Amino acid sequence: MSKTRHTDQQFALDLGPTDPDPGTEPGTRSAPAALADVEAMAAVLESWQELGWLRPLDLGFARLIQTLSAEQGESVPALVLLMAALVSHQVGRGHVCIDLGQLLADANGTLALPPDDAPLGPSEPGEAPITPGQLLQSASLPSFLSSLDRAFAVSDGSLTTPLVLTGQRLYLRRFWRYEQQIAAGIKHRLGLASALADPDSPASVTLGQALVTLFGRQSEVDYQQLACALAARHRFAVITGGPGTGKTTTVVRLLAALQAIAGHTGDRGGRKYRIRLAAPTGKAAARLNESIAGAVRKLPFDQLPGQVGPDDIPTRVTTLHRLLGSRPDTRQFRHHRDNPLPVDILVVDEASMVDVDLMASLFDALPASAQLILLGDKDQLASVDAGAVLGELCRRAEQAHYTPATARWLAAVTGQHLPESLVDDQGQPLDQAVAMLRTSFRFGAGSGIGQLAQAVNTNSLAPSMLAACRDGQFDDVIWLNGAGPAEPERTLALVAEHALAGSPQAFRQGGEGRVGPTGPLAPPVGYRHYLRLLADHELIASSSRAQWDELARQVLEAFADFQVLCALRKGPWGVEGLNELIARQLLAHRLIPRTEGWYPGRPVLVTGNDYNLGLMNGDVGIAIEVPWDRDAEGRAKPTLRVAFPGGDGTEAIRWISPSRLQQLETVYAMTVHKSQGSEFNHTCLVLPDRLSPVLTRELVYTGITRARNWFSLITGDAGVFNASVQQRVVRASGLAERLSPD
Numbered sequence: 039m040s041k042t043r044h045t046d047q048q049f050a051l052d053l054g055p056t057d058p059d060p061g062t063e064p065g066t067r068s069a070p071a072a073l074a075d076v077e078a079m080a081a082v083l084e085s086w087q088e089l090g091w092l093r094p095l096d097l098g099f100a101r102l103i104q105t106l107s108a109e110q111g112e113s114v115p116a117l118v119l120l121m122a123a124l125v126s127h128q129v130g131r132g133h134v135c136i137d138l139g140q141l142l143a144d145a146n147g148t149l150a151l152p153p154d155d156a157p158l159g160p161s162e163p164g165e166a167p168i169t170p171g172q173l174l175q176s177a178s179l180p181s182f183l184s185s186l187d188r189a190f191a192v193s194d195g196s197l198t199t200p201l202v203l204t205g206q207r208l209y210l211r212r213f214w215r216y217e218q219q220i221a222a223g224i225k226h227r228l229g230l231a232s233a234l235a236d237p238d239s240p241a242s243v244t245l246g247q248a249l250v251t252l253f254g255r256q257s258e259v260d261y262q263q264l265a266c267a268l269a270a271r272h273r274f275a276v277i278t279g280g281p282g283t284g285k286t287t288t289v290v291r292l293l294a295a296l297q298a299i300a301g302h303t304g305d306r307g308g309r310k311y312r313i314r315l316a317a318p319t320g321k322a323a324a325r326l327n328e329s330i331a332g333a334v335r336k337l338p339f340d341q342l343p344g345q346v347g348p349d350d351i352p353t354r355v356t357t358l359h360r361l362l363g364s365r366p367d368t369r370q371f372r373h374h375r376d377n378p379l380p381v382d383i384l385v386v387d388e389a390s391m392v393d394v395d396l397m398a399s400l401f402d403a404l405p406a407s408a409q410l411i412l413l414g415d416k417d418q419l420a421s422v423d424a425g426a427v428l429g430e431l432c433r434r435a436e437q438a439h440y441t442p443a444t445a446r447w448l449a450a451v452t453g454q455h456l457p458e459s460l461v462d463d464q465g466q467p468l469d470q471a472v473a474m475l476r477t478s479f480r481f482g483a484g485s486g487i488g489q490l491a492q493a494v495n496t497n498s499l500a501p502s503m504l505a506a507c508r509d510g511q512f513d514d515v516i517w518l519n520g521a522g523p524a525e526p527e528r529t530l531a532l533v534a535e536h537a538l539a540g541s542p543q544a545f546r547q548g549g550e551g552r553v554g555p556t557g558p559l560a561p562p563v564g565y566r567h568y569l570r571l572l573a574d575h576e577l578i579a580s581s582s583r584a585q586w587d588e589l590a591r592q593v594l595e596a597f598a599d600f601q602v603l604c605a606l607r608k609g610p611w612g613v614e615g616l617n618e619l620i621a622r623q624l625l626a627h628r629l630i631p632r633t634e635g636w637y638p639g640r641p642v643l644v645t646g647n648d649y650n651l652g653l654m655n656g657d658v659g660i661a662i663e664v665p666w667d668r669d670a671e672g673r674a675k676p677t678l679r680v681a682f683p684g685g686d687g688t689e690a691i692r693w694i695s696p697s698r699l700q701q702l703e704t705v706y707a708m709t710v711h712k713s714q715g716s717e718f719n720h721t722c723l724v725l726p727d728r729l730s731p732v733l734t735r736e737l738v739y740t741g742i743t744r745a746r747n748w749f750s751l752i753t754g755d756a757g758v759f760n761a762s763v764q765q766r767v768v769r770a771s772g773l774a775e776r777l778s779p780d
């Protein structure tokens with residue numbers, strides 16, 4: 039790429055007429071100056087940071103580019119300074135890049151600036167801060183692109199520039215590389231030859247026999263069976279489905295089928311595959327651990343071809359960080375391309391939570407021929423950090439787009455015929471490796487949770503559905519204040535009351551008489567339940583560690599019976615306000631001794647990985663008073679320890695001194711984002727009294743589907759529920775495009 043020297047003035051000119059009619063809008067008068075002069079631009083960025091519009095990190099990154107360029111004898115154009123800060127800002131909001139076309143069409147909307155909750159600064163009209171929209175209002179895309187293209191800090195990736203421009207997407211170099219690594223890893227695997235490509239090959243015939251054994255012969259299309267067949271055929275596959283659609287069941291059967299054909303594929307010399315199971319968080323790993331052992335026990339090993347035994351299917355699930363070998367104080371994992379994972383097949387559950395950084399590390403650590411199977415719910419919220427990898431890979435999953443060749447192969451191997459609507463002669467390679475499960479086995483036809491989740495997901499919330507939730511027509515769903523006026527004080531009092539006891543009386547028949555898959559269901563309970571269990575225990579100083587472990591297990595389990603979820607962090611409707619509100623209610627009922635600091639019964643959520651303690655972001659623990667310390671006379675002295683469930687699904691309890699815990703928060707209320715990968719017997723979703731960009735369909739859907747048996751909704755304003763469902767999470771990224779055929 040050849041670069042010509044340029045001046046800041048040239049960049050300003052390239053952007054077209056930036057001298058709007060002075061005085062038309064406050065702030066616009068400084069736009070041309072800022073675009074023409076790097077120091078003027080730096081002043082604008084600084085003012086944005088002071089207003090809280092940008093993070094210090096965003097400004098720091100822009101300044102770093104300026105310093106590095108100066109060291110090279112180059113002056114950074116004002117435009118590059120601006121874009122460096124804005125791309126960094128967007129990454130902080132979960133985007134992988136900025137789509138410049140979108141930016142120029144609606145800069146303020148694309149950047150969510152000014153933020154809803156940010157102070158607007160001085161109220162004098164002439165002094166109002168300039169907005170990105172005003173700054174970029176007269177820029178045209180072609181001149182914008184060519185200006186960036188000529189800047190020294192920008193390249194198409196072939197030079198080691200801090201910013202990368204591909205098409206009209208502008209990336210921070212690191213994120214461009216992640217996306218490239220992921221796309222290359224997927225494309226490489228989709229291109230590998232498969233012993234199953236020929237439906238008459240011995241491997242395909244054995245696969246067909248295994249599938250009949252596992253699923254029986256069926257007249258109707260069985261999407262679980264199709265998913266198994268498609269995923270077996272590719273070294274990269276995605277199985278997506280809503281809650282209870284059988285992702286775990288399907289993947290266990292898939293692994294059994296793969297082990298059945300291991301002898302035919304040549305790559306293991308007849309030996310069984312080395313399989314590992316992983317999930318992004320400790321909670322998600324623990325949940326899969328619980329369900330996978332049961333699914334493995336149900337496998338008909340004695341009837342499967344290929345001599346598959348229980349030991350051939352792993353039941354232990356690890357976190358991705360442990361699998362990759364995270365090390366304290368470094369982002370580098372122990373496993374990477376020069377020290378790949380010793381694995382032939384890797385299954386990653388809850389893949390919607392995996393961001394581009396971690397996904398790229400995963401591809402880097404996988405042997406080139408290893409098979410990767412991603413499981414997850416494409417409709418859930420995307421990862422907390424940048425990217426929406428699973429969502430992007432599943433963009434076309436609903437309509438499938440299987441080619442006629444795939445349809446013929448499926449018919450030959452499974453005997454099943456795809457509906458015409460899922461066949462497309464323009465189907466792309468990735469489409470052939472994505473399978474969607476379409477029937478929920480968890481929620482029966484009458485389940486309010488299932489119906490409400492479906493209606494939210496498909497944006498078809500009919501008035502009758504809302505009325506059914508309000509009037510308690512479902513056994514398992516109640517909109518607690520859906521019928522009445524929503525005065526903030528009354529509503530928050532309702533949240534506090536509900537958190538205490540779970541409001542069984544609000545559910546149909548007082549929540550009595552329901553039967554779940556494993557027997558009668560107890561009515562909802564609220565937080566009082568686990569606190570009573572903790573207060574009423576009869577353990578004494580001489581009780582064994584095993585007895586204390588058992589108590590901790592019961593208390594942790596009882597705590598997971600109920601969870602208040604919310605959308606925001608700050609304010610009365612956010613985690614902070616609700617935690618305080620609920621703690622005060624529990625104190626008023628003498629269930630906890632205080633609301634501040636450490637006390638017995640305080641539930642905490644770990645908010646960052648702590649490799650030294652073996653705690654992962656998302657782990658939940660409860661403070662329990664134990665008699666293990668001694669005073670000067672050698673007598674037992676009560677002391678607080680925080681009990682966490684054992685990592686990697688072990689039964690052991692980890693007891694950790696509160697003083698060693700660095701990153702945590704009280705968790706009577708949890709954001710929906712943090713609840714991903716977890717499930718609770720009863721969840722209560724609290725939505726605020728005003729719409730904000732955080733409130734989206736994905737958030738509401740994720741909140742509802744965290745509930746296994748009971749779901750309650752409390753809204754600051756009834757209209758916010760419906761309005762949230764209209765808003766979507768859209769994350770800028772180029773992954774889907776990179777995976778399209780060239």
Ligand SMILES: Nc1ncnc2c1ncn2[C@@H]1O[C@H](COP(=O)(O)OP(=O)(O)OP(=O)(O)O)[C@@H](O)[C@H]1O
Nearest residue numbers: 262279280281282283284285286287288329479480
């Ligand atoms: N084909 C099937 N026929 C009958 N029951 C099934 C079938 N597949 C799964 N189930 C049952 O449905 C329930 C949910 O299945 P599974 O745990 O596999 O789903 P999942 O998609 O992994 O769930 P989750 O969303 O909780 O992760 C289980 O009780 C399972 O035994």
